Amino acid sequence: MTDVNFSLPVDRPSPARPAPPDVPIDMIELLFFAYRDFTSDPDAALAEFGFGRAHHRVLHFVSRNPGLRVTDLLGILSITKQSLARVLKQLVEEDYILQEPGPVDRRERLLFATERGHALALRLMRLQAERIRSALADLPQEGREAARVFLYNMIDPDQRADVAHLIGHRKDQAP
Amino acid sequence: MTDVNFSLPVDRPSPARPAPPDVPIDMIELLFFAYRDFTSDPDAALAEFGFGRAHHRVLHFVSRNPGLRVTDLLGILSITKQSLARVLKQLVEEDYILQEPGPVDRRERLLFATERGHALALRLMRLQAERIRSALADLPQEGREAARVFLYNMIDPDQRADVAHLIGHRKDQAP
């Protein structure tokens, strides 16, 4: 057989399908890749402790908001009580978080990070902070603010006030 | 009983613990909330089809990059072959994706979205596009570019070239 290769020129991966011009695909994909790598640093550190991403989120928000209630945490994380239960239990058992009955409403169990808890939370925060710092380094001050406004506006409108309150800004529109 | 309440003023959740001034906690938390809500729209739509977030990611990148190889996809998603297998199999069985042997190297199985596949991918993209559009709406053109640069710089430096190539810009630094 002559076996001459008449197949089309190799151009793999082939060009992306034309997308509707009004769809900001670059931003969709950049958000995916940015978040993928944003979570990779703490994930690696957490593995040492036998913890996962879920533990990180719980520990972070409790550390940042001492006295948080379980219900608040469920709202913040958008997960169910059962999903939280195991993770929280582990963090309490291993002395990263402690629970205290609410001084006013004793049905509540307020959550606090222990010293260990704060220390781990801070370590993880620093990893993420470093990545963010270098990502913002190139940008002028207005650019940094634009990035913050963009992220803030990505949040569901009816959740923005809660988030702003949690983060410490009390504005209706991001700063 | 007199039952007068002498407990401290209710100010729950109590103020956040002071953080080191060099840690951009607002950005860390905003990224979490932004991504949480960014994924919530497609998640809801996918539930109708019995698909999850993993299916979305696979379908999206195949739809955008027809002829993608399995290996490429593993690199993009940062997952293992075994994790991909079940999800990809379902998408092939339900006629959203089809596989073809590579015309040059017949060991390869190139991935293509079917019409159904493109249609679903586009539907999901539009959901995310709408959220992004409104998040960028307030910003001046330089602000939008700043947001893009920020996301791009959040990616691991050694991955940026691949991502830029995939997205369609071939610059070393984000545009």
Place this chain on the structure above:
DNA sequence: GGAAATAAGTCAATATGACTGACGTAAATT
């Protein structure tokens, strides 16, 4: 004071998305 609502915990069953390690097959490369 009694009923209803709320905060939290718990049990059981299940789904999804990910992992490791080992092995097989076909095709390409050396």
Place this chain on the structure above:
DNA sequence: AATTTACGTCAGTCATATTGACTTATTTCC
């Protein structure tokens, strides 16, 4: 001919999440 590569697959496991039902304590409402 031997090795490497691309892909698929089997088996087992783990982490994170789900739903639904039920219990307990406590507060609030009438």
